[in-house]
Amino acid sequence: MSIFFLLLQQELLLTAIIFVLLFVKLSTKQWNSQTVLSFVNILLVVNLAAGFFFKEKGTLFGDMFQTNDLLRFEKNILNLGTLLISLQAYNWLLKHKHAIEFYLLMLSTLLGMFFMLSSSNLLMFYVGLELASIPLAALANFDLDKKRSSEAAMKYIMSSAFASGLLLFGISLIYGMVGSVNFTDIAVAASENPLFLFGFILLIAGFGFKISAVPFHLWTADVYEGAPVAVTSYLSVISKGSMLFVMTSVLSTVFANLLFQWYNIVAVLAVLSMIVGNLFAIRQQNIKRFLAFSSISQVGFILIGMSGANIESHSSVVYFVLVYLFSNLAAFAVINVISEASGKENIDDYKGLYKTNPALTWVLAIALFSLAGIPPTAGFFGKFFLLLGGASKGNYLLIIVAALNMVISLYYYLRIIKAMFMDANETPVEKLAISWSPKISMAVCMAGIVVTGIISGAYEYIYSLLK
């Protein structure tokens, strides 16, 4: 019996937190929102810390649930990201009437991602995926009096329903071919039968939608722009990261027989994502839209790493998601503070930021350096390992395209840095006082960018988990 609790520890703790919050909301006593938010953040810290204490691995519920060291580590990464986003959203939620519901929905999607990560059949995978995407649409609508926010939610739920439809059709074709939804059975039966391949391609379309790889990216920019900043960062880091983890392990284990096919699919998706993401990022004026396209092109690089299909490339993907989490969340922390205080979200508004807010400027600059992949930030090593993993296949053309795209991306990341440091602005963002919680979150992100970059332990640890 105790092994049950140990294996399900991360999921059970999260469920417990969800129910505690539900009862806090339902209680007749009116809680002070400051108390509630501090309480939730403490719970999230406990949730993150508890994840590191247990090492049990095994399966439960027949084959419905599995866990091991790597999955635990990936879940810890997601927990960390959620905590950081929660800290960044503190000031926004303080004024929001439905702060507890925000956490209820966010933690439910996190729970869905955990089950999706731990799934060992397509049924659990699909249920987890739905739990991870339907509440997100409600979250995207959380700027309740803004029309853009409702529009974002509408676009998200429509395109996510469409993607789910494709995915379900793919699953049903695969089920028809194999006669089972278990990953082990599918791995054995995977063949080059065209009908099976069609199901597999539809499955990849479902993956592609979630990670917003081109050509499944059309929802990304509008949803990112309309949703509240905290939700945008959650979508771009946590939701995307969890799907990348699942996709990497499913492609390399379940569909190992179809390596040739999926290598080509992933390579095409990678090239398209990098080029389209970069070209559109150059001409964006809104900084959230800009980061949406930048995240699309980052996914292109991650897909290059994924295409390597060996232990090195798998660990490079996990490592890069960790690095990407720190870099992107640092950038979003700054955007969140500025948008919360002044409502400004255009790149032109960031001109002359250095004169008034040097600390924020440096945080955003380092985050952008890391996203662009400039040494000694962690982003450099992340991209380096990704390209190394991809190069192990010997397809150097792909690597050259990726390298060229890194140069293009450098241009538009530096454009923002130039605007902040060098351009003059008559009405810059006034000097902002930053409260403690975004400060902690920024400090953790900065430390993460530096530490995971300089100390090679992080990559080696992930590599040892995979061995």
Add this chain to the structure above:
Amino acid sequence: MTASQIIFYLISAFILSMGVLSVTSRKIFRSAIWLLFSLIGIAALYFWMDVQFIAAVQIVVYVGGIVVLIIFSIFLTQQSGKEMPKAPLLRTIAGALAVLFGFAFTFLLIDQYGFPAIDQPFDNDVARIGNAMLNTEQGGYALPFEVVSILLLAAMVGCIVIALKTKPEEK
């Protein structure tokens, strides 16, 4: 062609034509009613397959529950008598082509390669479905069942938050 096959094609034609009508109708309330008929057709298909329990669930949940909800929400939000604008011709043609291509592609693939594991007998006893739903051992579905209930909870919370939203002051 046997009688059973003829019935199958009749039911399928009914489902598809109702589906097409529900998409092409320009009055939203009519769309909902066509959808209702399409869902009843699917229940008929389940009866044809001899899975009475699932057919009953289909009727109770979709026909009795979801379509009624849809109609309620139409009455609460939309002007149901109003005609919606016609779709542009180009979009209609593109949509029709996409449907045609998708149908032809899938049909040819299934026709040529088929599914290997058909004609397996399966036991659709209600008692067995109930046991499998709460079984935690191999072949049990307790975990997805519980996860779906959390999904429903989260969906309800999300709906309430969105629906509770205070309207900006009327001008």
